[in-house]
Amino acid sequence: MAEITNTGFLTAISEQSAGVSIELDNVTKVYPGQSAPAVENFSMSIEPGEFVVFVGPSGCGKTTTMKMINRIIEPTSGSIRIDGKDVLSLDPNALRRHIGYVIQQIGLFPHRTIAENIGTVPRMLGWSKSKVAERVDELLRTVQLDPADFAKRYPKQLSGGQQQRAGVARALAANPPVMLMDEPFGATDPITREKLQAEFLRLQAELGKTIIFVTHDFDEAIRLGDRIAVMSERSKIEQFDTPANILAAPANDYVASFIGQGAAIKRLTLIPVTAARLLPVAEGSPGIPADGSLRDALDLIVLTGSRAINVVDADGRPMGSLDHATISAVLGTPSKRGGRG
Amino acid sequence: MSTATADPVDWSTGEVTRFRDRSAMVARWAAAPAFVAVALIATFAFVSALQLDSIEQRTLNPDYITARIREHIVLTIVASALVAVLAIPAGILVHRVQSRIFRGIVLTIGNIGQATPAIGVVILLAIVWQTGFATAVVALVAYSFLPVLRNTMIGLEQVSPEAKEAARGMGMTPGQVLRHIELPLATPTILAGLRTSLVFAVGVATVATFINAGGLGDMIVNGLKLQRFPVLLVGAVLVAAIAILIDWLAGIVEDLVRPKGL
Amino acid sequence: MVLLSPLKDEKGWFMDTGFNFAQLALFLSDRWGEIINLTVQHISVVAISLVIALVVGVAIGVAVWNKPISRATALAAAGIAITIPSLALLALLSPLLGLGWGPTIVALVFYSLLPIIRNTVVGLREVPAGVLESARGMGMSRARVMLTTQLPIAWPVILTGVRVAAQLTIGIAAIAAYVAGPGLGQYIFTGLSSIGSRNAINYALVGTVLVIVLALLVDGAFVFITRFTTSRGLRG
Numbered sequence: 052m053a054e055i056t057n058t059g060f061l062t063a064i065s066e067q068s069a070g071v072s073i074e075l076d077n078v079t080k081v082y083p084g085q086s087a088p089a090v091e092n093f094s095m096s097i098e099p100g101e102f103v104v105f106v107g108p109s110g111c112g113k114t115t116t117m118k119m120i121n122r123i124i125e126p127t128s129g130s131i132r133i134d135g136k137d138v139l140s141l142d143p144n145a146l147r148r149h150i151g152y153v154i155q156q157i158g159l160f161p162h163r164t165i166a167e168n169i170g171t172v173p174r175m176l177g178w179s180k181s182k183v184a185e186r187v188d189e190l191l192r193t194v195q196l197d198p199a200d201f202a203k204r205y206p207k208q209l210s211g212g213q214q215q216r217a218g219v220a221r222a223l224a225a226n227p228p229v230m231l232m233d234e235p236f237g238a239t240d241p242i243t244r245e246k247l248q249a250e251f252l253r254l255q256a257e258l259g260k261t262i263i264f265v266t267h268d269f270d271e272a273i274r275l276g277d278r279i280a281v282m283s284e285r286s287k288i289e290q291f292d293t294p295a296n297i298l299a300a301p302a303n304d305y306v307a308s309f310i311g312q313g314a315a316i317k318r319l320t321l322i323p324v325t326a327a328r329l330l331p332v333a334e335g336s337p338g339i340p341a342d343g344s345l346r347d348a349l350d351l352i353v354l355t356g357s358r359a360i361n362v363v364d365a366d367g368r369p370m371g372s373l374d375h376a377t378i379s380a381v382l383g384t385p386s387k388r389g390g391r392g
Numbered sequence: 393m394s395t396a397t398a399d400p401v402d403w404s405t406g407e408v409t410r411f412r413d414r415s416a417m418v419a420r421w422a423a424a425p426a427f428v429a430v431a432l433i434a435t436f437a438f439v440s441a442l443q444l445d446s447i448e449q450r451t452l453n454p455d456y457i458t459a460r461i462r463e464h465i466v467l468t469i470v471a472s473a474l475v476a477v478l479a480i481p482a483g484i485l486v487h488r489v490q491s492r493i494f495r496g497i498v499l500t501i502g503n504i505g506q507a508t509p510a511i512g513v514v515i516l517l518a519i520v521w522q523t524g525f526a527t528a529v530v531a532l533v534a535y536s537f538l539p540v541l542r543n544t545m546i547g548l549e550q551v552s553p554e555a556k557e558a559a560r561g562m563g564m565t566p567g568q569v570l571r572h573i574e575l576p577l578a579t580p581t582i583l584a585g586l587r588t589s590l591v592f593a594v595g596v597a598t599v600a601t602f603i604n605a606g607g608l609g610d611m612i613v614n615g616l617k618l619q620r621f622p623v624l625l626v627g628a629v630l631v632a633a634i635a636i637l638i639d640w641l642a643g644i645v646e647d648l649v650r651p652k653g654l
Numbered sequence: 655m656v657l658l659s660p661l662k663d664e665k666g667w668f669m670d671t672g673f674n675f676a677q678l679a680l681f682l683s684d685r686w687g688e689i690i691n692l693t694v695q696h697i698s699v700v701a702i703s704l705v706i707a708l709v710v711g712v713a714i715g716v717a718v719w720n721k722p723i724s725r726a727t728a729l730a731a732a733g734i735a736i737t738i739p740s741l742a743l744l745a746l747l748s749p750l751l752g753l754g755w756g757p758t759i760v761a762l763v764f765y766s767l768l769p770i771i772r773n774t775v776v777g778l779r780e781v782p783a784g785v786l787e788s789a790r791g792m793g794m795s796r797a798r799v800m801l802t803t804q805l806p807i808a809w810p811v812i813l814t815g816v817r818v819a820a821q822l823t824i825g826i827a828a829i830a831a832y833v834a835g836p837g838l839g840q841y842i843f844t845g846l847s848s849i850g851s852r853n854a855i856n857y858a859l860v861g862t863v864l865v866i867v868l869a870l871l872v873d874g875a876f877v878f879i880t881r882f883t884t885s886r887g888l889r890g
Contacts, residue, residue, distance in 0.1 A: 424734055
């Protein structure tokens with residue numbers, strides 16, 4: 052009976068491919084033989100379609116916390132609900148087939164082609180051959196790998212960045228509403244990494260999954276997250292807020308030290324130029340598009356040596372101008388309009 | 393221990409020597425049959441030029457030689473097949489047992505088994521039980537069981553933890569992880585173990601003559617005892633040829649069965 | 655006194671072996687001098703063969719490691735050689751070298767070559783290119799780089815090859831007793847030829863067990879040899 056209900060539930064959430072809520076309630080993990088818990092009384096509520104980043108130093112328990120959601124690690128106590136349903140009541144294998152999972156080492160199966168790797172979960176879910184093949188093609192195009200070129204290749208014939216894309220495609224295969232990602236871009240070089248981040252953001256804008264993303268790189272967290280949980284030892288949440296609010300008002304010294312140098316510049320990246328109080332149009336000054344960030348504006352001021360620059364709308368008409376003082380003024384008042392919206 | 397092969401597993405440390413040299417492999421595929429052909433032709437030419445006495449004629453004729461070759465190959469194949477059927481599932485079972493202590497015990501017994509001289513096993517078994525074919529098969533199986541079991545365990549343990557975690561993370565049951573991920577990835581190591589045991593078997597089948605189990609060892613031992621060098625030579629060359637060709641065949645099977653992408 | 659196994663009562667398998675511990679103790683006390691002698695012989699023949707094989711194998715390895723065709727040929731030849739059943743090789747050698755130590759040492763060296771050549775090649779190829787380049791950059795000659803840099807770095811891998819060879823040859827030396835080779839194999843074959851007599855089992859058992867003990871002890875000794883002959887910077 053329970054089995055039928057569970058299957059029904061999983062089918063139901065898998066139809067809501069656009070993201071479901073996740074709640075963790077007083078979740079604790081104590082490893083056998085260790086007195087101190089790795090995760091202690093962790094509680095968090097994540098909205099459907101939200102992109103949440105766990106950030107903290109190595110060994111702080113962020114990965115353990117994430118892996119309890121798909122029960123790769125079993126919690127010692129507490130409850131975890133996906134779309135209101137306690138995951139501990141579900142068959143772990145059936146559960147995992149409906150949660151996308153990407154790890155840093157990717158873990159592509161070396162003896163299977165890229166197409167076979169991506170088709171693994173759909174095949175387990177009993178999709179027809181033609182449907183699997185269609186889905187694989189679609190996903191390869193989504194992650195910008197040409198199916199004609201890559202489908203038949205083996206993992207070792209791909210570069211690190213390509214493997215990572217294949218890993219993301221594999222996790223997306225059955226269109227799961229939830230994605231768990233453990234430092235998925237951590238092993239790639241900085242340029243590839245930035246490219247993968249940008250592509251992944253674009254992808255997420257279309258898909259609207261509920262994503263939990265673990266990283267120790269704060270800049271990556273700012274770039275990707277709707278909300279960031281800054282964690283310390285035993286997965287203690289030091290602050291859980293939007294990137295803009297964390298940068299503007301770190302909750303404590305720990306968070307401030309984690310943000311590190313250049314907090315102001317990092318904040319400017321997140322604030323659109325339209326958030327500043329514009330001055331009258333300055334004739335003959337360079338222009339910046341209205342969808343640029345204040346960081347872009349500052350760059351332009353420094354590069355051109357102008358005292359002020361104009362903000363121009365989509366049709367190229369100047370809307371007003373910015374200078375050093377107006378940019379500084381935005382940072383002086385924590386912005387409610389900041390962030391990615 | 394009567395023979396050994398170029399198996400990639402270094403028993404003493406359990407490390408796999410990841411040395412696969414393409415040109416070495418190509419050279420080897422061509423070299424082994426060529427070498428065997430030359431050795432056989434030279435031996436045949438040498439022996440046919442000789443004036444054989446009556447003792448030599450009794451053994452150096454097609455009927456006698458074919459019978460010895462058949463005995464030798466049957467003993468080798470029967471023992472190796474039994475080892476494959478018994479030791480690989482046993483290796484999987486031991487791997488599945490979570491207890492580290494149990495695995496440690498099995499590996500320690502494996503080490504002792506590795507240090508045991510095959511000739512000692514064969515002769516002890518003949519003394520406490522009986523002589524003949526069945527004893528030779530039992531001795532061979534007992535002897536090759538542990539290396540194959542050990543290679544199966546090592547092969548399974550070497551599968552990358554990331555691949556296993558990814559498989560679990562996408563909801564494969566433990567049985568599916570074993571069938572779809574672990575076993576295919578462990579195949580090369582398991583096959584290397586079987587290949588070792590197969591070549592081993594050819595060698596142990598040679599000493600089976602001491603316990604009246606037949607095979608080409610008969611020719612070698614008779615040749616030595618009766619001071620008939622041609623008999624000894626033909627027996628030794630034939631048994632070496634069989635060992636080299638079986639190793640060669642097993643190597644080709646290994647290459648064909650190895651999962652692509654590795 | 656104490657019989658080997660309860661199986662004796664049910665199946666009678668062990669009836670004619672006449673094994674019991676009192677007999678074994680008597681056997682050991684009568685022959686301990688001879689047993690020690692055979693054990694020393696066994697170790698000696700293996701040690702002599704390994705030293706010869708080490709010199710020859712490393713020389714071949716050094717000669718071929720960076721020449722693809724020679725390397726492939728050497729490894730293929732050694733790979734074929736090691737599959738030849740040892741009784742066949744020993745028998746073939748005896749008309750040429752007679753009986754005893756001669757054919758035994760030649761055969762043991764023969765079987766030791768593959769692991770030693772292979773590991774020498776692997777070890778030399780694993781020396782980081784940057785290390786070689788900087789050694790050459792300091793103006794060392796090729797021979798000097800080989801002696802002072804490449805071989806010491808490859809040494810632990812080479813020694814692993816010798817260790818594998820030791821395990822192999824300790825077992826093969828037992829078979830060499832059939833061509834009157836030295837060592838514990840003589841007891842194993844005496845056991846065979848005296849089947850039916852009261853001491854057959856004792857001969858075969860003592861010979862076999864001591865070979866096992868020897869193999870395990872030598873394997874353990876290699877842990878120490880590796881430790882004391884490897885640069886401290888290379889130890890784990």
